[in-house]
């Protein structure tokens with residue numbers, strides 16, 4: 001039997017670190033510099049204490065870009081957001097396992113019905129085993145986002161101990177999209193890439209760099225080099 005193909009590298013600048021007053025041109029700049037996805041952090045002051053963007057911003061941005069909008073919903077009631085995000089033009093809809101213990105099956109179905117790719121995220125304190133049923137379900141999630149910081153804010157320190165979760169998932173699921181989010185940049189990417197992450201969210205390291213394009217391409221090179229080795 002042929003080996004399953006590795007999941008393609010996807011570099012996703014986190015727009016949380018962009019200039020929100022110029023979101024459309026920031027998005028265009030990231031795509032021009034080589035971004036595959038744009039990561040959109042949705043925080044509404046429950047689940048996390050921060051406040052960022054909601055569906056109206058996605059809808060506005062969608063008028064200016066065809067890019068894949070990778071929406072990370074840090075909210076306690078994700079099912080209340082599916083309809084609006086679908087209409088707004090979100091591409092991926094990633095919810096947190098910690099708030100969907102009882103209703104993830106219906107939630108995954110509704111996300112797909114609205115034309116989005118379902119994903120599940122887990123906080124640093126949540127065991128990776130908790131997402132196994134969602135990855136192995138009849139209608140599964142298509143992405144697992146392993147948080148490598150406590151959700152809520154950009155610019156935090158990468159937690160290398162989360163890489164055990166990535167390794168465990170990659171071993172079981174060779175072609176699953178496994179995303180890491182928080183503190184990723186040139187100094188931490190090798191740990192994430194060698195563990196098997198293929199979707200890399202990076203906010204402050206990209207937007208804070210003198211040459212963001214160079215950072216995007218270094219992140220991609222590390223993921224691709226690890227895939228060749230494994």
Ligand SMILES: O=C(CO)[C@H](O)[C@H](O)COP(=O)(O)O
Nearest residue numbers: 151152154155182183203204
């Ligand atoms: O989900 C998030 C925070 O909850 C952000 O996506 C993440 O923190 C990215 O920012 P940085 O790369 O600066 O850590």
Ligand SMILES: [Fe+2]
Nearest residue numbers: 041072181201
């Ligand atoms: Fe995020």
